[in-house]
Amino acid sequence: MNPDTLAPWACDPRQTRGRRVPEAPSPPRNEHQRDRDRIVHSTAFRRLVYKTQVFINHEGDLFRTRLTHTLEVAQLARSAARALRLNEDLVEAIALAHDLGHTPFGHAGQDALHACMHAHGGFEHNLQSLRVVDHLEARYPSFDGLNLTLETRCGILKHCSRHNAERLAELELEGPAQRFIAGTQPSLEAQVVNLADELAYNAHDVDDGVRSGLITLEQLDALPLFERWHTQVLQDHPQLAAQPGRRALFETLRRMLSAQMNDLVASTQAAIARHAPADSAAVACCPPLAMLSPALHERTVALKCFLLDQLYRHPQVMRMTALGRTVVAELFQAYLEAPAEMAADYAAAADRPRAVADYIAGMTDRFAQREHQRLTGRRLFSS
Ligand code: MG
Numbered sequence: 557m558n559p560d561t562l563a564p565w566a567c568d569p570r571q572t573r574g575r576r577v578p579e580a581p582s583p584p585r586n587e588h589q590r591d592r593d594r595i596v597h598s599t600a601f602r603r604l605v606y607k608t609q610v611f612i613n614h615e616g617d618l619f620r621t622r623l624t625h626t627l628e629v630a631q632l633a634r635s636a637a638r639a640l641r642l643n644e645d646l647v648e649a650i651a652l653a654h655d656l657g658h659t660p661f662g663h664a665g666q667d668a669l670h671a672c673m674h675a676h677g678g679f680e681h682n683l684q685s686l687r688v689v690d691h692l693e694a695r696y697p698s699f700d701g702l703n704l705t706l707e708t709r710c711g712i713l714k715h716c717s718r719h720n721a722e723r724l725a726e727l728e729l730e731g732p733a734q735r736f737i738a739g740t741q742p743s744l745e746a747q748v749v750n751l752a753d754e755l756a757y758n759a760h761d762v763d764d765g766v767r768s769g770l771i772t773l774e775q776l777d778a779l780p781l782f783e784r785w786h787t788q789v790l791q792d793h794p795q796l797a798a799q800p801g802r803r804a805l806f807e808t809l810r811r812m813l814s815a816q817m818n819d820l821v822a823s824t825q826a827a828i829a830r831h832a833p834a835d836s837a838a839v840a841c842c843p844p845l846a847m848l849s850p851a852l853h854e855r856t857v858a859l860k861c862f863l864l865d866q867l868y869r870h871p872q873v874m875r876m877t878a879l880g881r882t883v884v885a886e887l888f889q890a891y892l893e894a895p896a897e898m899a900a901d902y903a904a905a906a907d908r909p910r911a912v913a914d915y916i917a918g919m920t921d922r923f924a925q926r927e928h929q930r931l932t933g934r935r936l937f938s939s
Pocket of ligand 1: 654
């Protein structure tokens, strides 16, 4: 990426607002490339490969995990960023870090941990992603965390309650939480990653859902977003209708995702032209600029609702996630009563409930299962 060709509303890596602990530059990398490299080398990033996206890790080798989801988000977001002349390196850093705070067992794990932490400030995976890169990674001699630039940290903090924002702002006045108090928008780079995240999981959850047998092509054909491309694929390649393979599904999803990404780029370009932000700082005061057209947005929401009803709440998925919830809740109780069972640096922490939450949130699915079995003597998952 050549910074001289960036759009005026892109975040220029030469004008970064810097790191909490100042560091000398590391040419030839720019500061956002350097953030990306630190994220890829982090322990939390490597753990994503064994964390649930929708299907628990051991349910099948071909389903998405947090890592493959993350890579798909980075790929989509970078393509859009290049077309929009945004900072691709920053987009990549935000995308690769966006799910670092996820617990084992997906959203069920997060819900269980949030319930356990009810009296101690709660637990939120998005806030946890920031906590991972700001505090929990322990790899550098003179600071905790990865000491990322403010732009990457702001992009990672996608949601934040007013209460949490005020708490964070007390510690860092001009930090990532500031915009949740001011009510302003994140950078265009962060906005593009957020949308790419949604488009990526809608498409890959359809793929994984069909692969698992929990949803069918017939059901999907009731959705205009899917049916349009499925019909076109079968017209262009009639031989696929009689084939048992999955090529028709793949080609349908490929066309659907391309159409969504092209729409995202065109609609975002039009929004930028309408609001004409003078520079990246002016983006904060515009309405959200990264968007789909209203028609495609509506169809995308319909797909999302379908997946929620038919896949994420499918009895078979719910059965597995209920087990995950039990594992997390029982681990929390066990470590709270016996902190010495945790790794030494967590066991010694002053704020025990938070240390337990951090420890559990960092676990992979299988490590959580093993620890649960070790501490309770019960084995909840069969494989
Ligand atoms: Mg995600």
